[in-house]
Structures are given as C-alpha cells and as structure tokens.
Amino acid sequence: xxxxxxxxxxxxxxxxxxxxxxxxxxxxxxxxxxxxxxxxxxxxxxxxxxxxxxxxxxxxxxxxxxxxxxxxxxxxxxxxxxxxxxxxxxxxxxxxxxxxxxxxxxxxxxxxxxxxxxxxxxxxxxxxxxxxxxxxxxxxxxxxxxxxxxxxxxxxxxxxxxxxxxxxxxxxxxxxxxxxxxxxxxxxxxxxxxxxxxxxxxxxxxxxxxxxxxxxxxxxxxxxxxxxxxxxxxxxxxxxxxxxxxxxxxxxxxxxxxxxxxxxxxxxxxxxxxxxxxxxxxxxxxxxxxxxxxxxxxxxxxxxxxxxxxxxxxx
Ligand code: 5AD
Numbered sequence: 001x002x003x004x005x006x007x008x009x010x011x012x013x014x015x016x017x018x019x020x021x022x023x024x025x026x027x028x029x030x031x032x033x034x035x036x037x038x039x040x041x042x043x044x045x046x047x048x049x050x051x052x053x054x055x056x057x058x059x060x061x062x063x064x065x066x067x068x069x070x071x072x073x074x075x076x077x078x079x080x081x082x083x084x085x086x087x088x089x090x091x092x093x094x095x096x097x098x099x100x101x102x103x104x105x106x107x108x109x110x111x112x113x114x115x116x117x118x119x120x121x122x123x124x125x126x127x128x129x130x131x132x133x134x135x136x137x138x139x140x141x142x143x144x145x146x147x148x149x150x151x152x153x154x155x156x157x158x159x160x161x162x163x164x165x166x167x168x169x170x171x172x173x174x175x176x177x178x179x180x181x182x183x184x185x186x187x188x189x190x191x192x193x194x195x196x197x198x199x200x201x202x203x204x205x206x207x208x209x210x211x212x213x214x215x216x217x218x219x220x221x222x223x224x225x226x227x228x229x230x231x232x233x234x235x236x237x238x239x240x241x242x243x244x245x246x247x248x249x250x251x252x253x254x255x256x257x258x259x260x261x262x263x264x265x266x267x268x269x270x271x272x273x274x275x276x277x278x279x280x281x282x283x284x285x286x287x288x289x290x291x292x293x294x295x296x297x298x299x300x301x302x303x304x305x306x307x308x309x310x311x312x313x314x315x
Contacts, residue, residue: 003240005193009233021236022266028243029269033312035303036116036248037078037275037296038087040284041066041104045091047120049143050153051184053215053285054091061217064280065095068104074296075108078275081300084315086111086275087139089118098126102133109134116177121161124168131172138169139177141208145194149186166202175205177246182234183212183226196234200241206270207245209234210252213287228256232264239267246270255289262306271306273299 008017042065043054054061066074075086086108090096096119105115117130118139127138142162144150150159169176180195199207211226235247248270249263263271274281275296282291292299307314 003237005196005237006189008237009189009192009230014233014236017233017236017240018265018267021239024239024243025247025267025269031311031313032269032315033263033303033307034085034246034270034315035083035300036085036087036270036272037075037081037083038089038118038272039066039071039074039078040089040274040276040280041071042090042093042096043280043284044093044095045120046094047092047157048155050155051181051212051215051218051220051287053217053287055218058217061285062283064283065093066277066280068100070277071104072107074275074277075111075113078273078296079111079113081297083113083273083275083296083300085114085116085137087116087118087272089139092120098122098129102129105130105133105135118177121165124172127165127168127172127174131174135174137175137177137206139179139206139208140165140169141177141179141181142166142195142198143180144184144187144191145180145198146187146191149184149191152186153184163198163202166204170202176202177206177208178202178204179206179208179210179250180234181210181212181226182231183224185220185223192230192234196237196241199238199245204242205244205246206248207235207238207242208248208250209238210250211256213252213255213289215285215287225256228253231256232261232267235264236267248272251289252287255287263310263312266310271303273303 115135116137117135147159249268
C-alpha cells in the first residue's frame with residue numbers, strides 16, 4: 001500500500017486518519033470485540049530483555065510456576081465464563097519445553113476453544129509439535145524492528161532470529177501475532193516506520209502495540225513512559241495497512257491511559273482478561289500496572305459492561 005507512514009506519524013492533526021481507521025475497523029471487524037483469557041503460567045525466564053520486569057537478571061522477585069492441573073483448571077474456569085480463546089503465556093522457561101506446552105494445548109483445545117501460545121522463541125520442531133497439538137495462534141512480538149536497538153536491549157540475541165521464528169510460525173500455518181513497544185531508548189519516527197512496515201511485510205494476523213512502561217527493577221527503570229498518542233497513531237496506521245488484522249487494546253495502553261479510551265476510539269477489536277490464579281497475578285509483573293484482581297467470571301462481566309458502554313458486542 002502506498003502510504004507515507006512517516007508523514008502520517010508526523011501530522012499535526014491526525015483526526016482524519018483516526019476517522020478513516022475507525023471506518024476501516026467498522027467495515028472489516030463490525031461492532032465486535034473479541035476477548036481472550038490469558039493464563040500466565042510461569043514468570044521464570046532465561047531471557048534478558050532490558051525493559052522487562054521478569055527478565056532473568058531481575059532481583060528480588062518471587063518466581064512461580066503453575067503446575068499442569070492449575071493451568072488446566074484456570075482454562076476451564078475461563079471457558080465456563082464464556083471465553084473462546086485461551087492464551088498460554090510465560091517466560092522462556094526450561095521447565096516448559098515444547099512437549100509440555102503441547103500437552104497443555106491439547107487438553108485446553110479439547111475444551112472446545114482456540115488456543116494461542118505465547119512462550120517466546122523456540123526452534124521449528126518445537127513450534128511444529130505445539131501446532132500439531134492443536135494451537136492455532138502464536139504471539140511473539142518483534143519488540144523493535146531496528147536491529148541495533150534490538151541487539152542492545154537483548155544482549156546476545158538478534159532481531160533476525162526473532163524474524164526467523166515469526167516466519168517459521170507462518171510456514172507452519174499458525175495465525176501469527178507480533179507487535180512492538182513504543183518509547184524504547186533510541187527509537188525515533190524512522191524506527192517506528194520500520195516497526196509498522198515489518199508488521200505489514202509479515203502480514204501479521206494480530207499486532208500488539210504498547211507504550212513502554214518503566215519497571216524500577218530493570219536498567220530502563222528511570223526512563224519516561226512511552227507516548228500514548230504515538231501508540232494510537234501506530235495502531236491506526238496498522239489498521240489502514242492491514243484492515244483484517246486483530247488489534248488489541250493492550251494492557252499497557254490501558255494502564256497508561258487510566259482505563260479511558262477502552263477500545264482506542266473504535267480502532268481496536270480485541271481485549272484480554274487475566275485468567276491466572278489471583279495469587280500469582282502480582283508476580284507476573286512485566287511492567288508496573290494496576291493488576292486486574294477480579295476472578296475471571298467477574299472480569300467477563302466487567303468486559304460485557306465495558307463493551308456495552310461503547311456500543312460494542314463482546315465475542
Ligand atoms: N513496557 C511495555 N511492554 C513491555 N513488555 C515487556 N516489558 C514491557 C515494558 N516495560 C511487553 C513485551 C513482551 C510482552 C509480553 O510484554 O512486548 O512481548
């Protein structure tokens with residue numbers, strides 16, 4: 001598509017683009033907001049992502065791992081509450097190799113729901129085993145499409161291996177979710193253009209675009225929060241480029257926004273609720289946020305009310 005993304009991001013007045021993105025959302029996604037229930041099964045992680053509160057260098061946090069029964073029981077409660085997609089999300093945890101994830105996926109898929117996995121980078125064979133077990137989607141944000149910034153924030157890892165993973169997931173027939181963080185050090189408009197272009201090049205089915213939120217336990221703890229207007233502009237442009245893409249209102253956006261603008265003014269079409277047992281929720285602190293402390297049934301009711309208030313229908 002022939003959009004000058006940089007010019008759009010720099011516009012003084014973006015209101016026409018918002019209107020257009022809203023119209024494209026309505027035409028392609030109707031009035032429906034899709035819901036996902038996320039089970040954060042482990043906050044153990046072998047990675048060192050500089051921005052993330054549960055990275056392997058973070059000190060003073062209590063690590064937890066849910067056992068298989070807890071995970072399945074949490075999924076069951078979410079399904080009973082009406083959720084039709086369960087997301088299994090965790091740090092890159094060696095105690096959760098592909099065959100264990102696959103077993104969990106199989107059990108949850110048997111409940112009659114779609115299963116999304118968000119367990120980080122794995123090799124092709126691992127992704128294949130998980131797909132074969134019944135996972136239909138995989139979330140792996142590229143975080144930043146600037147290879148230098150990527151390398152600085154992920155010591156010892158490369159953007160290319162991230163992209164290879166995303167391409168492997170695509171090859172295996174997953175619906176692929178990616179996304180990025182806005183407000184990382186050394187980012188600028190040009191790097192955000194690369195981020196949006198990468199989403200387009202990968203033809204992602206889903207994209208989570210979040211403001212950076214500093215976590216005091218990390219080396220980036222003293223930086224400012226990412227610019228929420230810039231986040232919203234990135235989401236709107238992504239909607240124009242990929243009309244069918246599922247675009248969540250990310251938890252980070254809601255956190256920065258204090259809960260207002262619940263669906264990005266009609267541009268987002270997905271919202272998530274936590275199905276993690278309440279006792280673990282505060283421990284899964286990727287970034288500081290007002291952790292949702294309602295059980296999954298109550299959260300579902302809250303989402304129904306929220307959707308109603310904005311004239312949306314919950315799915
Ligand atoms: N601010 C915003 N988003 C973050 N993530 C991790 N740390 C932060 C932070 N400090 C996001 C990453 C990751 C997802 C699980 O959480 O994009 O992919």
